[in-house]
Amino acid sequence: MKEFVMIYWSEPLGEIKLTPEGNMEVSKEWENWMGGIAAQNKLVSPGMRLGNEGRTVKPGNVVTNGPYAEIKEIVGGLSIFRAESIEEATEWAKSCPILNVGGNVEIRDIIQMNG
């Protein structure tokens, strides 16, 4: 079993809905998708959802405002899974709700750090 990151890319999705307590309001689609993988005991961490604020720091202390946007898609969030292979992870990614809003899923293997 190896660990993989899924990075969710999409064009900025506008205002992010929060619950009254200030937490992320998660849609039924995301809950079902992630819950299904979690039920197989293959979810390592639900990870994080990133907001619309951002700064980019480049060499020479150059700072620009906004999320990193050399391309039109930005990173919306990421999660961590465990799978036998990147192919297994890819199968799950095919039903990721981000694809329904025109987004992409980037799957990357994780280099285990020792110490």
Next chain:
Amino acid sequence: MQEKELIPHLYRTEFRKIAAVLCRSLGIEHISIAEDIVGDTFLLAAETWGLKGIPQNPAAWLYTVAKNKAKDLLKRNAVFSQKVSPELKNSASEFHETDIDLSVQNIRDSQLQMMFAICHPSLPAEAQIGLSLRILCGFSIDEIADAFLTNKETINKRLYRAKERLKQVKAKIELPPDAEIDKRIENVLTTVYLLFNEGYYSSSTNTVLRKDLCLEAMRLNHMLTENKITDKPAVNALLALMCFHSSRFEARVDSNGELILYEDQDISLWNKGLIKQGEHFLNRAAQGDVLSRYHLEAAIAYWHTAERDSPQKWEKVLSLYNRLLIVEYSPIAALNRTYALAKVYGNEAAIAEAEKLGLDQSHLYHSLLGELYTEIDKRKAIEHFTAASKLTKTSADKNVIRKKIEKLKH
């Protein structure tokens, strides 16, 4: 109350109170001595009350005797360390002539502090539960052996090792400092929940004992809600969860000791008082902005007591199981999630999800698939129920499954 019933009754209610105060006064190194003092006190009561009659205030009598025995012990040891062996003075276990305070407040505080000392992360779970039953709940060694379906020697060994370990790590009998309190409360809740589940899911036929275990777990949990420092949302959520579960205690098992499934339970046997209490603590738990797994489990239990069947219920329950699994995986949650999914999206969708779970060594998995296939494919349903019957260990389960197979064959 007759003297014959009075002493066992007082044992259950007062042993733990006196033991907690004495442990706190004498220190973690002397838990066994504290236990002995309380034990001796009850022995004396048994001897003298039969002859001299029951005292006016039996509890006060016990407190006085225990107090005096402890004070004598302290005096003797003070003398010993002063006159006989000053060079053996160990600052960690210096005896002081402290007053043994058996006021209501100190009893309450001591019990809370003992809870944290006993539910110490360095003790294995079994040891924590065993020691909790002994010191925090006043169970006899026999009763504890009964609860664990084992014998007295095993329990005695377990408790001895637990106490030695606590001495080793110098466990403190006090509320943990602010920086640690949340983590330590988590430890305590884990033990309390395990204790509850021992009673709730035990295959022991002693229903009185099993109910006792559940009630004791709830009582300990309740203590935490009564102290401002430990009265956290997760604490209230767990108590709500236990209230909802135990509200169905009477309806779960029939007169032959057989398990009655949720769908077949007689709702009139559900304890409405406990359900109300559950709702009360669930409301108290809704403070703050972080949900523990207990919040999610309590909410699920709430929906199961609120209504038997409705589309809204199962959507909510599915959502809650999704969130629970995302926070922490367990095979039971995975299976229950699949059941809820069936109610919302139909059996075929659920069967597809179930087959990805990797739980085909579990009798519960096969029982679930048996249910899901029942209307769709009788042959497969019987296959799965048969597999379940082979894998399950309890006869109660085997009977339930046998009945289902028979129903399918007609």
Next chain:
Amino acid sequence: MNEFALIFRNDFHPEAGYSPDKLQEIMKQWQTWMGGMAAKGQLANAGTRLGGDGKTVKPSNVITNGPYAEIKEMITGIIVIKAGDIDAATEIAKGCPILNAGGNVEVRDIIPMGSN
């Protein structure tokens, strides 16, 4: 205190051309920077370092090999830090060794999920 994600980006496989000494030097820089943050209580999660393998899944089951490669840079790692606000987080990001290797750091606010 809020949590912020720092996303590190650099050219594909920058380490490929480095000598063992240079690699050692870079490791040391990272350890110093991460250790410094940890000591100040700024590090919420030491995060993940991402390898060179990858797949990208797009709508309509389109799958391409390799990291998200619309641009010549790829994400090499992500950590989570604690800071008062995004400007404070940006100050911390300025100390990241990746900037000495031609890479860049994206700073983003994290939306709390509400369960633990």
